[in-house]
Amino acid sequence: MTRRSAELRLDALLRTACDVIAERGLGNTRTADVAQAAGVSQALVFYHFATKERLLAQAFAYAAEQDLARLDAVVNSSASPLDKLKKILKLYAPTGRSKSWTMWIDGWSEALRVPELEKVSRRLDLRWKEALTEVIRDGVAGGAFKCEDPGGAAWRINALIDGLAVQVAVHERVISRRQLADWVRLSVSRELGVEPEQLA
Amino acid sequence: MTRRSAELRLDALLRTACDVIAERGLGNTRTADVAQAAGVSQALVFYHFATKERLLAQAFAYAAEQDLARLDAVVNSSASPLDKLKKILKLYAPTGRSKSWTMWIDGWSEALRVPELEKVSRRLDLRWKEALTEVIRDGVAGGAFKCEDPGGAAWRINALIDGLAVQVAVHERVISRRQLADWVRLSVSRELGVEPEQLA
DNA sequence: CATGTGGCTGACTGTTGCGTCAGTCATGAC
DNA sequence: GTCATGACTGACGCAACAGTCAGCCACATG
Numbered sequence: 344m345t346r347r348s349a350e351l352r353l354d355a356l357l358r359t360a361c362d363v364i365a366e367r368g369l370g371n372t373r374t375a376d377v378a379q380a381a382g383v384s385q386a387l388v389f390y391h392f393a394t395k396e397r398l399l400a401q402a403f404a405y406a407a408e409q410d411l412a413r414l415d416a417v418v419n420s421s422a423s424p425l426d427k428l429k430k431i432l433k434l435y436a437p438t439g440r441s442k443s444w445t446m447w448i449d450g451w452s453e454a455l456r457v458p459e460l461e462k463v464s465r466r467l468d469l470r471w472k473e474a475l476t477e478v479i480r481d482g483v484a485g486g487a488f489k490c491e492d493p494g495g496a497a498w499r500i501n502a503l504i505d506g507l508a509v510q511v512a513v514h515e516r517v518i519s520r521r522q523l524a525d526w527v528r529l530s531v532s533r534e535l536g537v538e539p540e541q542l543a
Numbered sequence: 544m545t546r547r548s549a550e551l552r553l554d555a556l557l558r559t560a561c562d563v564i565a566e567r568g569l570g571n572t573r574t575a576d577v578a579q580a581a582g583v584s585q586a587l588v589f590y591h592f593a594t595k596e597r598l599l600a601q602a603f604a605y606a607a608e609q610d611l612a613r614l615d616a617v618v619n620s621s622a623s624p625l626d627k628l629k630k631i632l633k634l635y636a637p638t639g640r641s642k643s644w645t646m647w648i649d650g651w652s653e654a655l656r657v658p659e660l661e662k663v664s665r666r667l668d669l670r671w672k673e674a675l676t677e678v679i680r681d682g683v684a685g686g687a688f689k690c691e692d693p694g695g696a697a698w699r700i701n702a703l704i705d706g707l708a709v710q711v712a713v714h715e716r717v718i719s720r721r722q723l724a725d726w727v728r729l730s731v732s733r734e735l736g737v738e739p740e741q742l743a
Numbered sequence: 744c745a746t747g748t749g750g751c752t753g754a755c756t757g758t759t760g761c762g763t764c765a766g767t768c769a770t771g772a773c
Numbered sequence: 774g775t776c777a778t779g780a781c782t783g784a785c786g787c788a789a790c791a792g793t794c795a796g797c798c799a800c801a802t803g
Contacts (some may be wrong), residue, residue, distance in 0.1 A: 344781070346769060346770080348780090351780095358571075368652070368656055370652075374761065375760070384766090385761090385762090386762090386781075386783075392682045393762095394762080449652045451651075451709055451713045452651070452653075454713050454714075455568065456647065461714065464713065465717065466711075468710065468717075469717065498718070501706065502702075502710065503699060503703045503706060504702075504706070505706035506703060506704070506709075509706075513654050513665075514661065514665045515633070517665065518698070526695060526698065528701075529695075530730075544752085547750080549749085549750075552750080573790065574792085575791090583751085583752095584751065584753075585792090586751075586792090586793085587750080587751055587752075589791085589792060589793080590749095590751070591750095595792085614780090654777095
């Protein structure tokens with residue numbers, strides 16, 4: 344155990360906690376697990392986090408912020424709406440039994456009972472929808488997309504991906520990632536009046 | 544405590560367990576909770592179920608079977624494909640912070656780590672898709688719907704509902720049930736070449 | 744009525760896992 | 774050097790909870 348500043352240690356613990364949560368699930372993560380994974384005494388965990396609940400909630404938020412940072416990078420880039428759309432779809436769609444997706448599915452379930460997690464989960468979900476809405480609006484304004492209700496379209500696209508991602512993440516092998524991507528492209532192309540091939 | 548046949552008691556315990564699970568979540572349900580809710584000693588729970596895991600898994604399956612029974616009743620009825628479709632959509636879409644939906648969301652999360660629950664959850668999810676596919680095929684054959692890929696359409700419709708239902712169930716107030724229903728009707732109408740109003 | 748079967752319970756036990764606390768030790772300030 | 778601060782830990786307390794067990798008692802059967 345090398346000694347570190349509180350800030351560094353906190354960050355390292357949160358990072359480790361994310362890994363442990365992704366592997367064991369929010370409900371089955373024990374403080375001792377996180378401590379062990381971080382190579383640290385269990386007491387240290389309580390030195391930095393008052394309760395287990397706080398640790399989990401902060402770790403969850405930490406992971407969410409990382410995802411959102413990647414999203415913002417795309418939205419704030421100078422790419423065309425079509426390119427941004429493609430990048431967002433790529434970020435959002437699950438890759439393998441994605442660490443992120445297992446965490447969000449877990450998060451939804453916990454959020455049913457833990458208000459603090461519900462807040463984080465809601466913020467994350469809404470942010471994706473806003474980002475997508477914005478890109479669609481820009482695309483419509485620039486003539487790249489045709490869509491009467493960008494907000495609604497964004498919701499439907501997000502919901503479709505969520506639903507398909509759950510199936511891929513939870514029920515391995517019922518559909519392939521390729522199938523998921525194809526169906527998403529098809530629906531998006533219909534919503535925005537573009538050809539599916541343009542989204543590849 | 545009135546004495547009952549094992550069969551009756553088992554059924555009553557499963558029923559009670561479903562209620563408790565819906566309220567407390569799969570992960571937070573204790574055997575003592577179920578016993579108390581059923582007005583029975585904790586030891587009796589273990590008399591009928593070897594382990595807590597088995598109790599929860601069986602309760603989960605029990606709830607799934609009830610849902611599937613309702614679904615089968617619709618599918619096997621003599622209604623027209625359009626009527627069946629409307630009834631399926633009505634069954635599937637969440638009503639309030641629906642007991643069923645909180646359970647399925649919880650189930651997805653648990654299924655990530657508990658193979659036994661994964662099986663039940665998969666069976667349930669696939670059954671809905673099959674039913675919807677069947678109805679769409681019938682509708683296409685009879686000329687009521689226009690759809691080139693009934694299977695794909697069923698998957699997309701189901702995924703959309705799942706995704707929207709999660710938002711309604713988990714993040715109360717971000718969208719209304721009315722909004723959800725409107726969007727589902729819109730997407731379904733596009734998939735099947737009917738007017739949204741016909742689905743009301 | 745006697746007797747066996749099986750539903751049922753109270754009172755346990757062992758374990759797990761959160762949280763505490765008294766105290767150690769590294770580091771930077773002076 | 775010495776002192777103060779704050780990161781860090783081992784060892785423990787304690788409550789919650791899964792699961793056990795010895796035995797009770799209602800009821801069907803003969």
